[in-house]
Amino acid sequence: MKPTNNNNFISKIVKYSILKNPKRKIKTRFPPEPNGYLHIGHAKSIYLNNNIANKYNGTCNLRFDDTNPRNENVKYIQAIKKDIKWLGLDWYKAPTYTSNYFNQLYRYAIQLIKKKAAYVDELNANDIKKYRGTLKKTGKNSPFRNRTVKKNLTLFKKMKNGMFPEGSMCLRAKIDMKSSYIILRDPVLYRIIVSEHHQTKKKWCIYPMYDFAHCIADALEGITHSLCTLEFLDNRQLYIWILEKLHFNKIPPKQYEFSKLNLEYTILSKRKIQKLINLKLVSGWKDPRLSTLSGLRKRGYTKNSIKTFCQKVGVTRQQSLIELSLLESCIRKDLNYSSPRRMAVINPIKLIITNIDHNYTEYLDVPNHPNRKEMGHRKILFSREIYIEKEDFCKKSVIDYKGLVLGKKVRLKYAYTIRANQIIKNKNNDILCILCTYYLNTKKTKILPKKSYNIIHWISKKNSTKTQFKLFNVLFTCKNPEKEKNIIQLYNPNSCIIKVGYTESIVDNEDIQHAYQFERIGYFLKLKKKNKYNILVCHRIVSLKNKYKNLIN
Template structure:
């Protein structure tokens, strides 16, 4: 559609799109789809894109949300041509309001909120006229100016468009345009006490800015009538903006309602807007996802008219696909079990070279990992009485230590409760690098870290915030919080990580071999005390749960 506009010169001006967030919360993954669409179209057709904050509600808006939005758009890789605010148009919007009153197209209604709502009627029954609908132009102008001057309390009057109380689109049944709110605006202070409703400000702001295509999600489809009516009635008749609706992103195991996200924060279900379990861009970034992965995901799901849920596994696929090709491999042990190599010289430490990237990644590099007499392995990599298909370490069994040597378990040491606390093994010095010169094979390869040189770390295993695909599908009498996943965060203390990561800055991403993708936390990591957040597992572990 945009390509056709350009080819025909329909608007007589460059393609101009806008991303119009309300600054009342942190942007989330649903906004990513809109950001990529609006900025992508402008970039594709050599046009302009406006970042416009629709800040018409002083009770919920804050500059911190503006700054978060700007930072997230830039982090995604986009830059805007103009930074604009609906609050900059308050004077112009008020002039439009007086124009509508003068034309007999708007009136001041003195009913309360409940009366106005009841008067709108229902989908099957028409509304009823307000008793104040036929006030004279002079009386309406007088009241409107006194509303602007602050003479009346909140809720005493509103300005309504005068359209049709029997209109089949209920939004067109004399919608509210301006309301009184004696509240301080985060940008305009106490300069105004008469604030435009979203539907009044939104379409007219597009027209003021010369937007060509107004791209929005399907819930605004019915609002198109009032946008077009307002734009036409105030005089923007020459090639006004045209609204196009598309299906919003609905992602499994996730909520994207800002009201619900605010509840998660305020009620302490998460640690904040940037909690790595949150679908906010700030949370996703802190979890270690890259902007490229988000853009690839947005491109893949595309733009459609028909609403549909997107599987979280699809998003995780693009995260894994991106990280696999860019992050170095390191070894980390989350549940350490000590291994003592009884035939390895005491006090000796050797440096073994290990590749940082696998052969199928177009990056090169290696790191040195220290090897010593005492090692840590994953507790799950040992079983005293293993089943038939367990190919890792067991009494009398030989396995390969990745990039190191073959070892054989000779003795199992337990504490008084019978818990295994140490394995005593021997190593074959002829198998340095992980291969046997005599050609013998082993079925298991496990990762490890040197006990003498390992870094102690906290590892946070983040998982899906909700335990079911649709968090709103809960029994009657409960709300979405009943579907919260109690295992969405498991904190592992005392994990052991190879020392090659010690000098890396917070925010560095890795693949912990055989475990998953991780990032050093940008908030809580400290020198000598790293904290690692799991970005995503190596494969979709929930698929097995779903298949059971």
């Protein structure tokens, strides 16, 4: 795999560090917390860490940041591994876990206590927050800050042995409650969590905080460049402080930050996604409307389109909101090349061609792809009764309308020119069908006449399969829902619209599952399983044009 983002600022930093230390082997890592599924923002980070390692003949670790057993699960670990494999990437040797280092982390915490750089605090979470202060107001010391080393060691050991209830005590670093960096105002290093861990089971009831465990795990694994998003910019101060206090001085790992991926009409926060799942507004982490990697894969996005998107977004320090159209253009380009063409009608209206006999059928030879001869041809059926889209018929002609109009002519794609003559309605004034005539000498040839009619797609009733179409739209009605407090009010009730229409029978008969371009409609994925009514199901991957701003399309 060719490296991505070769000229980004992080690549230049790595190149410079190699010039200073030519013998030092580059080591990066991807450290997801197993408390949810990966999303497209994680893909950007995975590619960055892998490509930096590949470019400089280094290694990239997969390390699970499993320091909070209450929110974590083995199913998330398996899902993360599957997503990384799907992207076409791999990790160095076996995946590691922060929990692998719990014994060492505990000993390092004791070292800090002995250095008078950490203490056991009995303030509750609310009081800790209150004592910490704000950007405008400095913090004040905890009343438990000046305990003796002996007392702190005794209390910390009792915490480890489960002698105190959850929330009653924690271990804090003793740094500076007046620091301009709030992160350095005596941050919590360990807390009590009475919950079984998916790796260590019931061995521990105290767990390290991310900021304490992360930098030490990096140092133990020999990571050279710890790459993270800008939200951890201030955390770098604590990263450096911990490594210096514990004397990881022999070329310690260094943290570098890049901008977080923000995508229009999308939330990537795992906490907010979990809220949607709990409220049953989405079906789970794999819901095709989500920008989780599993959701995108289920919808029909390809790994190549994700990779291309990450390349186009690039790696910078500038925060920006990426247009959804960029992601959609990546998948369109990929599918345009690979997807066979088929005909489908989502909102069907029936046409009866009156100057064709009831039993008449004609097979027409049509290409599976307009630009790839190697994909071959297929036969489609032309007969007396066909379906077209409702939007392709209008009683009266209007400006710029390109469909079938009563008394006017239109060309059926790959077939003949037809003329609409009469509308047949039922007692409720609903249209039952349109009576038309066709013109025998207008069959489509390889060379279209200079003056040709507008073209619409169609399906013969005799060559159609009833199909349920799921039309996915944006999940939220505002561009940047991540910034909003109440995302539920912004939920788009039309994010999934279900229609029942028809596809060519060949779609149902083909065993393989891949994306199709339904001509003039969009790119769709045929699901392996039919619905409970034994009807074929196809869901839309992306429209042919940027229609996401129209929430009902």
